[in-house]
Amino acid sequence: MSAPPLIYAPAPCPRCGAATAALAETLCRPSQDETGEYDCPGGEPDNQGRLLQPTPESIAALDHWIDTDPTVQREIAAHDAWAVAENARLSLATPSPTPAAGGDNG
Numbered sequence: 001m002s003a004p005p006l007i008y009a010p011a012p013c014p015r016c017g018a019a020t021a022a023l024a025e026t027l028c029r030p031s032q033d034e035t036g037e038y039d040c041p042g043g044e045p046d047n048q049g050r051l052l053q054p055t056p057e058s059i060a061a062l063d064h065w066i067d068t069d070p071t072v073q074r075e076i077a078a079h080d081a082w083a084v085a086e087n088a089r090l091s092l093a094t095p096s097p098t099p100a101a102g103g104d105n106g
């Protein structure tokens, strides 16, 4: 089973409250970072310039699918196992600091 699609509906940006892409440029743009990038969580507008948000129902359906789909659960478990093995490998590869021979305890 593949992921349920997110369903988008016109809704204002949750951060700046802009309902259209044109408004988002004036409302979200002031919060742009020094690279000039601005990121409006309002996302892509539709063909009428209205910002679209995924509906709460479709987000909940996707979350439920992630929590329950056996294929997703296997992939998460496999990734976790890989991460544990990779951490073990990296910690073995890192030369442990050897204490100086002798020791001068004054």
Ligand SMILES: [Zn+2]
Residues within 6 Å of the ligand: 013, 014, 015, 016, 017, 018, 024, 027, 028, 039, 040, 041, 042
């Ligand atoms: Zn915004």
